[in-house]
Amino acid sequence: MASPFPGTSSLVRRTLRRAWRPRPGRSASSAKNGGKNGVRLTRRPLTPPYWRNIAPSLRKNRRDTGPERYRHWLLVLQAKGFRYRFFDRPPLVSLYIPPVAAKAALHEILAFEKERPPLPLPQPPERRGLYWYAALLAALIPWHRARWDGLFSFAALPAAARDWLTAGGLDAYRVSVAGEWWRTVTSLTLHADAAHLVSNLVMGAIFGIPLCRHTGVGFGFLLTVLAGALGNLSTAYLRPASFLSQGFSTAVFASVGLLAAFAAAFAARHAAATAADHHRAAAVKQGILKALIPLGAGLGFLAMLGGSEAPGVDYLAHTMGLAAGVILGLAVAFGAPCLLTVRGEKNTALQWISLALATGLFAACWRAALATA
Structure with a gap:
């Protein structure tokens, strides 16, 4: 093969060959001249040859x-x-x-x-408007105020609180035998008294706002409602046929499970991107600790409520909501991780669509409940 450095002395050519390695390819000069067997020169740093x-x-x-x-x-x-x-x-x-x-x-x-030492576990990306989640929960206050004051005077709507519970409460017999699945959603919007309502709103905001940091407000609210409904559905099949309950607390514990699942999944993705095996193990350990924090808080709150349940509040539903949140959170985090990583205009569209779906789900379920009351 001809030398790529014509017109130079042998000493200069030997020096240049140490710094340049000819490789098969098509050089710029050969391409310009129409040649097909040119030489592409890849430079090697000027270091001792060995x-x-x-x-x-x-x-x-x-x-x-x-x-x-x-x-x-x-x-x-x-x-x-x-x-x-x-x-x-x-x-x-x-x-x-x-x-x-x-x-x-x-x-x-x-x-x-x-x-x-391994790098600390990164935090989920910042999202704006997280406290709007508390505003969504606060919408239950005027709803209950109007219901308790009897402002709903339409003929198709129940007037007394007991009738509302009969129409939309979690009736185990009607859900498991009659197939009235919409009660798993409508029962989330009913509470026994003001103390029951306020406690659920406060605890829902405490766990829901950190959850929305992973999901966004609209998508997090939709997942909370769906996981709460799944928890109520499993409760209806585990309780006796005469059981009747109400309250948003199932969804509150579902948000705890969702938060733990997303924290574990976020740590798992970080561990998969970590280079060294010992750093990967440390990242997994940090992820487990991150997931145990909301789970421990939820279990502590569950134990605190276990011995003194208010009328119409189900202890088993809390446990089922927690389990449903973990299962649904892991399914979304590993089955559709793209929903947790969208940014910009696509993320805004996802939040509004999710919020519309959650609102439409409540409206459709209450329409079905009042039609069969």
Whole structure:
């Protein structure tokens, strides 16, 4: 093959061959001249010819390499007195070490990586308007005020609170035998008294606002309602046929389960993107702790309410809501993770569509409940 450096002396050609490696391909000059068998020259950094590039071995199976990581590696080599040549020409970054010391240098850098503490678990992305979730829950206040004051005077609407409970409460017999599934949703909007309502609103906001940081307000509210309905459905099949309950507390504990599931899934994605195995294990441990915090708070609140249930409040429904939230959250986080990562205009559209679906679900279920009352 002809020399790629014509017109130069043999000494100059030998020097240039050390810095340039001819590779098969089509060069710019050959393409311009119509040739097909040109030579593409890839430059090799000017280092002693037998020095070894250990950068590929360090980057192997690592996704977190970057300028900061390279700087740490160079500090290790300087501290240990290794000679090196570092060339940062993205996307090719080279770290050349004398062949006698290459294995020792690689060992020192890998030992540093094992001793290096893992990066803290990142926080979910910031979302705006999280406190609108509390405003959505507060909409239950005028609803109950109008219902208790008898402002609904239409002939098709029940007038007394007992009639509302009969029409839309979680009746185990009507749900499990008659198939009136809409009661799993309508019962979420009924409460025994003001104390029952306020406690559910406060606890719902405490757990719902952190949940919306993962999902957004509209999508988080829709998932909370769906998980609460699933919890009520399972409760109806586990309770005796004569059982009747009401309250948003099932959805409150569902939001606890959703929050724990999304925290665990967020940590799992971070662990999958972590390079070293020991860092991956640390990320998994952090994720488990993140998931246990809302679960522990929910179980503590569950134990606090377990011995003194208000009339119409079901202890089993709390447990079923918590389990339904965990299952639905894991299904969404791992089955459709794109719904949790959309940003910008697409995220705004998702939130409004989810809010419209949740509102329409309440309206459709109450229409079915009043039609069969």
